[in-house]
Amino acid sequence: MNKPFRRRDLLGIRSLSAEEIVGILNTAENFREINAREIKKVPTLRGKTVINLFFENSTRTRTSFELAAKRLSADAVNISVSSSSVAKGETLVDTALNLDAMQPDCIVVRHSSAGVPHQLAQVSRAAIVNAGDGANEHPTQALLDAMTIREHKGKIEGLEVAIVGDILHSRVARSNIHLLTKLGARVRVAGPKTLVPADFSHFVDNGLEVCPHIEDAIDGADVVMILRIQKERMDSAFFPTLREYSIHYGLTNERLELARPDAIVLHPGPMNRGIEISSDVADSSRSLILDQVKYGVAVRMAVLYLATGGAAVGE
Amino acid sequence: MADEYGLVEKSKIMDPARMKRALSRLASEIVEENHGAEDLYIVGIRRRGVPLAERIADKIEQLEGQKPLYGIIDITLYRDDLSTVGANPVVNRTELHDDIESKKIILVDDVLYTGRTIRAALDQLMDFGRPNRVQLAVLIDRGKEHRELPIQADYIGKTVPTKRTEIIKVMLKEYDPEEAVWIYEKPTD
Numbered sequence: 001m002n003k004p005f006r007r008r009d010l011l012g013i014r015s016l017s018a019e020e021i022v023g024i025l026n027t028a029e030n031f032r033e034i035n036a037r038e039i040k041k042v043p044t045l046r047g048k049t050v051i052n053l054f055f056e057n058s059t060r061t062r063t064s065f066e067l068a069a070k071r072l073s074a075d076a077v078n079i080s081v082s083s084s085s086v087a088k089g090e091t092l093v094d095t096a097l098n099l100d101a102m103q104p105d106c107i108v109v110r111h112s113s114a115g116v117p118h119q120l121a122q123v124s125r126a127a128i129v130n131a132g133d134g135a136n137e138h139p140t141q142a143l144l145d146a147m148t149i150r151e152h153k154g155k156i157e158g159l160e161v162a163i164v165g166d167i168l169h170s171r172v173a174r175s176n177i178h179l180l181t182k183l184g185a186r187v188r189v190a191g192p193k194t195l196v197p198a199d200f201s202h203f204v205d206n207g208l209e210v211c212p213h214i215e216d217a218i219d220g221a222d223v224v225m226i227l228r229i230q231k232e233r234m235d236s237a238f239f240p241t242l243r244e245y246s247i248h249y250g251l252t253n254e255r256l257e258l259a260r261p262d263a264i265v266l267h268p269g270p271m272n273r274g275i276e277i278s279s280d281v282a283d284s285s286r287s288l289i290l291d292q293v294k295y296g297v298a299v300r301m302a303v304l305y306l307a308t309g310g311a312a313v314g315e
Numbered sequence: 316m317a318d319e320y321g322l323v324e325k326s327k328i329m330d331p332a333r334m335k336r337a338l339s340r341l342a343s344e345i346v347e348e349n350h351g352a353e354d355l356y357i358v359g360i361r362r363r364g365v366p367l368a369e370r371i372a373d374k375i376e377q378l379e380g381q382k383p384l385y386g387i388i389d390i391t392l393y394r395d396d397l398s399t400v401g402a403n404p405v406v407n408r409t410e411l412h413d414d415i416e417s418k419k420i421i422l423v424d425d426v427l428y429t430g431r432t433i434r435a436a437l438d439q440l441m442d443f444g445r446p447n448r449v450q451l452a453v454l455i456d457r458g459k460e461h462r463e464l465p466i467q468a469d470y471i472g473k474t475v476p477t478k479r480t481e482i483i484k485v486m487l488k489e490y491d492p493e494e495a496v497w498i499y500e501k502p503t504d
Binding site for chain 1: 389391392393404405406407408409410438439442443444
């Protein structure tokens with residue numbers, strides 16, 4: 001479908017070039033200042049409509065997109081699955097076509113199945129922004145993680161990044177691996193064998209290594225990214241107990257000692273304290289979890305601005 | 316001779332020496348009108364208003380021995396043509412680190428033409444607080460007949476009556492190979 005002039009989808013990081021990623025990040029940097037103002041609102045997207053279509057629960061991401069839209073003066077409408085007509089038997093595409101008929105400028109979509117945003121992008125006139133699709137991608141999370149890393153490390157190229165946890169089911173890990181390797185970081189992943197496929201290093205062309213133990217991944221790392229362990233996975237026998245997971249893969253101060261002295265810790269939230277991350281690490285000055293959330297609003301403002309017709313820095 | 320945009324160079328209306336003299340005069344007029352540098356806040360409008368504002372602030376410091384506050388405004392988010400076809404501007408950063416409350420703001424831009432940029436800058440300023448007074452200083456005023464809004468400059472480097480087909484290019488060493496102000500003309504074919 002032909003989108004109106006310069007309307008652009010953000011479906012994932014995989015399809016972006018390094019230059020496009022840097023353009024989004026630089027644009028987001030310039031939106032940060034607005035969130036520190038007393039009046040946190042600019043008239044830029046006045047008259048534009050953003051629909052947050054969430055087929056999966058989310059507090060942080062949905063609120064972040066909603067605030068981003070509102071701070072740009074767009075009208076934001078939230079639709080969650082429990083109140084939608086999907087429950088009445090409507091197909092996904094019909095739902096999208098109906099929303100599209102109300103002429104929104106952008107639809108932000110989250111769904112438990114991979115590829116849903118791509119499918120909607122085929123049928124809608126509105127720009128589609130992926131807010132997480134199954135185990136595929138969560139591009140705005142990777143962008144805000146990159147922004148946090150750049151803020152504290154000044155760059156991404158040449159950094160050693162450890163990603164620990166449920167790589168198999170994680171869209172956060174996938175988007176981050178694409179982004180970080182495209183920008184020249186070296187990524188090491190670790191987790192239980194059931195959750196980290198042994199041949200996963202082929203996921204990207206280069207820059208990715210699979211480590212057998214968390215210690216190997218963290219050793220000498222500049223950035224340690226901890227993924228949320230989804231308790232529901234335990235029932236499917238991916239790992240025996242939370243306690244066992246915590247003993248072998250939980251990030252503790254002792255394990256963090258292996259990383260570089262100035263290493264930073266990221267977690268996409270919501271975190272399970274005492275399971276994948278100990279409370280003393282989560283509350284330490286090296287943990288930038290709340291910075292990630294803060295930068296998330298600026299990243300989403302930039303994404304909405306670019307999706308509805310703005311140009312990125314350097315474009 | 317036509318440049319890469321097909322514009323034809325017509326005449327040079329300012330060289331570096333004239334530009335310097337014009338900015339010195341603007342600085343002394345600002346100081347005179349405001350009885351000194353007290354409470355002055357010089358705000359440059361991106362992009363070419365920024366180095367001009369910096370130079371005016373330096374000249375005020377030379378005159379008064381006190382450097383006025385200095386900031387930068389990017390008006391992209393406040394433009395009124397964002398939804399028109401062809402407009403896809405890049406957002407740069409606004410840097411107003413000091414409180415503008417009760418200050419005397421001097422907005423600085425290179426060229427005053429339709430007045431729409433100044434409208435956007437004023438709207439943005441008001442989102443930051445309530446200044447005591449806002450004045451406008453420009454290097455070149457293209458003349459009142461082009462104005463699309465009731466906006467005039469308080470301090471003018473040079474008034475240059477122009478036609479709509481003409482373009483004023485203010486070139487500054489921070490961004491351009493030379494320091495000069497040129498009039499170009501779009502060729503009519």
